[in-house]
Amino acid sequence: MGHTSLDKIIALQNKPANIRNLCILAHVDHGKTTLADCLVASNGIISSRLAGKLRYLDSREDEQIRGITMKSSAISLHYSVGGEDYLINLIDSPGHVDFSSEVSTAVRLCDGAIVIVDAVEGVCPQTQAVLRQAWLENIRPVLVINKIDRLIGELKLTSQEAYTHLQKILEQVNAVTGSLFTSKVLEERAEKDSEVREAGGGDNGEQVYDWSAGLEESDDSDLYFSPDQGNVVFASAIDGWGFSIHQFAHMYSQKMGIRSEVLLKTLWGDFYLNAKAKKIMKGAQSKGKKPLFVQLVLDNIWSLYDAVVLKRDKEKVEKVMSSLGVKVAARDSRHSDPRVLLSAICSQWLPVSQAVLTMVCNRLPSPLDMAAERVEKLMCVGARRFDCLPEKTQELKRAFLECKSDTSAPVVVFVSKMFAVDSKALPQNKQRPLTQEEMAQRRELARQRHAEKLAASQAADAPAQPLSQGRSATDSDHPGPDVLPDHGEAMTLKANKVDEEEGKEHFIAFARVYSGVVRKGQKVFVLGPKYDPAEGLKKLPEGCSTADDLCTVPHMACCSLGSLYLLMGRELEELEEVPAGNVLGIGGMEDWILKSATISTSPACPPFTPLNFEATPIVRVAIEPKHPSEMPKLVRGMKLLNQADPCAEVLIQETGEHVLVTAGEVHLQRCLDDLRERFAKIEISASKPIIPFRETIVRPPKVDMVNEELGKQQKVAVIRQVKEEQSKYPETVQVDSTGLVTLTTANRMATIGVRAIPLPEEVTQLLEANSDLIRTMELFNLSMKEGKTLEINQKTLESIQDLKRKLESYMQGRKWRSAVNRIWSFGPRRYGPNILVNNLEGYRRPSVWQCLEKERSRAETYREFDNSIVSGFQLATLSGPMCEEPLMGVCFSLEKWDMKLPRQPSEGDRVSPDDPARLDRSGDGVYGQTSDQEAQGGSESESVVPTGSSEGKRRNNSSLVDCYGPFSGQLIAAMKEACRYAFQAKPQRLMAAMYTCEIMATAEVLGRVYGVLSKREGRVLQEEMKEGTEVFIIKAVLPVAESFGFADEIRKRTSGLASPQLIFSHWEVISSDPFWVPTTEEEYLHFGEKADSINQALKYMNGVRRRKGLYVEEKIVEHAEKQRTLGKNK
Ligand SMILES: Nc1nc2c(ncn2[C@@H]2O[C@H](COP(=O)(O)OP(=O)(O)OP(=O)(O)O)[C@@H](O)[C@H]2O)c(=O)[nH]1
């Protein structure tokens, strides 16, 4: 098959039923790019000889050097099967965890996916992750079990063993799919039940809950991978072969005279061929017979490998070739590497591209088959209900499902990422072959120039006088030699400009058209993630179009599309228009779109749900240019990097440092390379990774550091310590022995009492896991405060209910009595894993759970300055006293809040009656740092919300301004301080971020892996042997702080046999106390007076404090004394 022409692809783009948008997903190194090579080669874009070696879609230099994919890239292929032509838009994605955001951006644009599993390694962590992502996006997967040659060459399995092994792999993959499916069915069932309950039905406790019912009813038969369903291909991409059992069924039905349908059902499974009876029978295993799959399929392949690779038996190879009808070029058969011959034979006999592409065309859905469920999911952001969206928006659903591309259909496009290309790579800047006319023109020009030169040299030879005359004559009509230098300068200037232009980055939006036809230069709305179609429809006049230019709606912009491109791997082809159902690149959007966006011609279009990113960006480094004068270049470069990478974040810290946050070490390296070579083009230096920590408190220990029970004597010591510390507190603060901190504001008008209590671990985990839910709740509460209502869908409400129930079950005991109902706020940022509990007598404020309540009780109102308390709590949880890192797992209980507010002031009492607003502002100057505003959720109106009208309240607040600033500000500061002191009154601990990793290692290197792990404070959770292999799988956790260089070290120590991937897992309390000093006699004995053995927590804490420029208490040298031998000095 030759290179498919552009016209053909354009024609195919208009036939959505024959389009397949798909991506290749797998764990790292399972062979995605190699398989993509084979598919690309089938279109003649690269030579089939190079397929698998070139890795054509890994177009970046570092991808080629490291041998891993870092960016997803797309290519359009043509394939014909069964008399139909298909257009296949293929996206190759990276498998390394650090780049999992690239997978999310790819999956969003597809309808189907090829999931690859390595036949030796089986299901790995990223395999599960990508299956889950495909599931979450409702796209259908097909399976390729790759690298089957490794079973022959490396594991040396017999064909029978290989069959068992393959069965196991299939079971594993199906187990993952099964668990995804089960959870969904149960969820749907619960939803249905609650609907029934709401409808007023069965509230009669007799209902028997039958869990199995939902599962049995739902049809999941086409969900699982099974060779007889035609959704599994067995392959070896590197050797260029692959097959589905359909091919063999077809082949043998002719040979053996058995119907191919029968073969199809029996080729995979416990069936065998009874040669005498010429029948296929069941029960191969129990009768000790060879299963059909082994006999008819695997044995052929095994014997081919045996003849070609192991035995190099020329005669046999000839025989096999002639029986298969395969012809091989002489240079392949004479090649010294037998694999060349093997792949030449196999790629003709069972070409992998044919098997995979046929499966794709037959089994994966076209854009026309998009499920209604998926459309609704794409259109409802967060907790909204689809049926609460404006009617016009709901109508758009039809446009999606029909995937129409006539001119009347609204244009809907989703951009999932922006990627940078050199301007050289753009088709308009590419050098095209010259046409005949152009060549003739150029020839003519060159001839003229030559003639002029000749004339000039002749003139120079002539006497001086006539020259000046000649000059004056020529000057007037066309430029003579004098003018030429000028002209030349202009030329070089222009050339410079072109050079500059060439070096400039162009951003291309990676997008898909869901409805309508996009055209170059078309005017469209760009909708941000917060755009609300209801608001847009209200504000824009009826029937307005993008041409009217009247965009004043928030989160909506109006612009025209730049050039449209067909994505062809490393190349781009320019297109005039692209109809619905296709993946494309759009140029000229860099000023309008940062990372992703929804584009539409209709203001009714909602922004699509945000992408599901699995990776948490956790590795942060501060970056600075080598030469300080290049700072602006760095800033510009970081901005570009931020746009070009879906996952990287850039920010400026309070310290003024420019910080880059990435998903992991490999990702960091790539970002730094990009900055250096592409976006900033300057030398930069990056700091050591900044490791995040959390601060928490724990219960007082029961034993001391030498495991002695803490008796009364110790208690005395502790109390003494508390007393000592008391003297450190300012006079407005009092701390009692139970840890209750009482603090009075500077103007002595309010006193608050706060106590800090450690939250149970399960609660902290629950809060962490449900931060999105808490944020939704908070949004609801805020809108209630403002007098608006927000519709939350039933499913979210149920999850909130569930969260509350779980919290209640975890927070049992006297200490937590009704604490869940009394939760005042979550923090920091209003959704973090710390809580503020209202333990005041006589203050009933609206509950944070009010979205669950049908009616609000009248008795509940906000007390004045309620919000200052919340803000103070937010600030306190945002940065703790140990090293100004966020808190985690702490409950602050407010037990006292007295206010002696002065009588309502009359007009004359005002400090400055004419301008209250100014006073407010001045107050902000005192207390409002940037982080304050962030902690308050940036909502200024909140601080003036309580009972009365906001106008009245503002006046009231300003009246309370004294020499210490506005009262609300004082209260915020007091609350923050009180929380900090309360925190310090308890045993404090640091929490470290932990990675999990799964390491595969053989028995020989196992010991070294353990060595590296324990050196880095890692902990092994599990070790097991992978079935059928000699490989051990070790699961371990490792602190992020100790992880840098870990993967490299493991690789080095094991000679490249083990290569772990680190995935952020959780936060863990570091058990050692950073403030610990020996207090009991035993401890003195054991650790010495100075206790200078290494305290890990103290080391981390001081590291952070030093980085932040905070005071570090360190004894550098105590009792310095030179050691000398006195005798000699005499
Ligand atoms: N033995 C064998 N090796 C293979 C096969 N397919 C790919 N490989 C090798 O596996 C390695 C990884 O292949 P890639 O195609 O780069 O893997 P990938 O899945 O694209 O990797 P990432 O993009 O980094 O996730 C390469 O060294 C390939 O040569 C196969 O069928 N058999």
Ligand SMILES: [Mg+2]
């Ligand atoms: Mg790859």
